Amino acid sequence: MLTNQRPRSSIVSLLIGLSGVGIGIVAGFIAGAKPLYLYLLLVAIPVVVFFFARFEQAVIGLLILRSTLDPWSSQQLPAAFAIGLDALTLLYVTVKLLTGQRVYTDGFWWFFAGWVAVQGLWVILLPLGGLGLDASLLPESIREWIRLFSWLMVYLLVMQLKERLPPEKVISGLFLALVIPVTVALLQIFVPAILPHFLAAGGDDGSRIKGTIGHSNGFVTFLLLFIGLTYWKLKQSRQHLPWLLLLSLLAFLYVNTKALFGLIMVATFVLVLIAPRLNIPNFIGGAIFLVLVIGLFASTEFGRERLSLIANTPLLNPDIDVWRAILLSQGDTNSFNWRLAHWNLLLNAWQQFPILGYGLASAQAIGKGYLAHNDYIRALVEGGIVGFVTFLVFLGVQGIRIIQLMQSAPRGSAKRDLCLIMLALFLSIPVAMITENIWSHTTLFFYWMTLMAVAGWDWNERSTVSVNPSGQISSSFPN
Numbered sequence: 001m002l003t004n005q006r007p008r009s010s011i012v013s014l015l016i017g018l019s020g021v022g023i024g025i026v027a028g029f030i031a032g033a034k035p036l037y038l039y040l041l042l043v044a045i046p047v048v049v050f051f052f053a054r055f056e057q058a059v060i061g062l063l064i065l066r067s068t069l070d071p072w073s074s075q076q077l078p079a080a081f082a083i084g085l086d087a088l089t090l091l092y093v094t095v096k097l098l099t100g101q102r103v104y105t106d107g108f109w110w111f112f113a114g115w116v117a118v119q120g121l122w123v124i125l126l127p128l129g130g131l132g133l134d135a136s137l138l139p140e141s142i143r144e145w146i147r148l149f150s151w152l153m154v155y156l157l158v159m160q161l162k163e164r165l166p167p168e169k170v171i172s173g174l175f176l177a178l179v180i181p182v183t184v185a186l187l188q189i190f191v192p193a194i195l196p197h198f199l200a201a202g203g204d205d206g207s208r209i210k211g212t213i214g215h216s217n218g219f220v221t222f223l224l225l226f227i228g229l230t231y232w233k234l235k236q237s238r239q240h241l242p243w244l245l246l247l248s249l250l251a252f253l254y255v256n257t258k259a260l261f262g263l264i265m266v267a268t269f270v271l272v273l274i275a276p277r278l279n280i281p282n283f284i285g286g287a288i289f290l291v292l293v294i295g296l297f298a299s300t301e302f303g304r305e306r307l308s309l310i311a312n313t314p315l316l317n318p319d320i321d322v323w324r325a326i327l328l329s330q331g332d333t334n335s336f337n338w339r340l341a342h343w344n345l346l347l348n349a350w351q352q353f354p355i356l357g358y359g360l361a362s363a364q365a366i367g368k369g370y371l372a373h374n375d376y377i378r379a380l381v382e383g384g385i386v387g388f389v390t391f392l393v394f395l396g397v398q399g400i401r402i403i404q405l406m407q408s409a410p411r412g413s414a415k416r417d418l419c420l421i422m423l424a425l426f427l428s429i430p431v432a433m434i435t436e437n438i439w440s441h442t443t444l445f446f447y448w449m450t451l452m453a454v455a456g457w458d459w460n461e462r463s464t465v466s467v468n469p470s471g472q473i474s475s476s477f478p479n
Helices: 009-033 035-053 055-068 070-075 077-098 107-125 135-159 167-190 216-236 240-256 260-277 280-298 301-312 322-328 335-350 375-408 414-432 442-455
Strands: 464-467 473-476
Touching (some): 035 055, 035 077, 055 077, 055 167, 070 077, 077 135, 135 442, 167 414, 167 442, 216 260, 216 414, 240 280, 375 414
Antiparallel strands (some): 464 473
């Protein structure tokens, strides 16, 4: 086991002294310019102190807190949280380096850091006139780059918990991030009148639940990730009933988001999950879960309407070609036909700047205020061919990383089971990216990068192989 060197007290004292001088200067300036910012600074000071004094609890608390912030997006609270987390992570890592302590990273983190740095080139090129738009898009591009950088910092921050907390405990702590979103989602279904406007259900008819994630589509991917983790806990736990109840609750909420692409994601997830161990019990269990989810979706009037729209698209109707669907999109409410028309608009714009595109976060501006609803087209428009290739490489390396971790873990171990679930989740994401803005689901990737970091730890699991009286080999693992 690795051991950290003892902090050098003189360096720590110097850092505290310099921090005190810096805080005094900044506080004096802010008090005269923006008194409100002074209050925020005064709140930040005890947060920083607690962060260093109770590091493990602080990190788990930050991970839990993220799922509750989206309703305050208009007040820029999620953005402030991201910047604050970035600052805390960089400060913590700097102190560890200055005091001779080890900073934990891995090969994937360094690749991730290089990839984020490459994305910064589009931010630099934008004001230099090297892209399809001018510098008026610069604030949006910077915000998008900071969003990507925050995922990198989440990964780095969680890595610092290595050898301080067991990986199973970190993942178990993430379930507390479900409490408030699930509670709000249930209220949106059963007693929506008591919720304030910013917590009300979404959709055109106000019937699509979203919890606290900001949008129903974002809530779908958030729920699917925790459905996967719940299934993992179900396999690891000796008490199955609580996890079965939680799995049923999450499936119920999943259906009530009324997201059609969510059915494709959960179908992909289940198929990948049962494929390596395809037997009758697994097949029946996966089939029952899919039938339950699809049946509940189709049992609602909204669900039946969404499914019936597919027949009026080129997807399942050979009598409707793409160009007719594009024309139909001008006069009907078929969201798939609208997507075809919107993708045609974006691809025509991309052809004018095919190599480097228009810059980060430009697809919405090019699309007349609408997101791309296809992450591959978004990557092509925003980054051109170069950016599109880097996007595919980033996705591909994640998949390779998960497979490597799964193959390196002992058969039947908790880590191997987690990696299989992560692989199923991961493969469902590129499928959904064909018709949805998955890349904009910040909360999903916040927790996804947490799992990627924890999955890379050494879980210290060893198999014990024995031969039973019937001659079959069995394996058991320590708890």
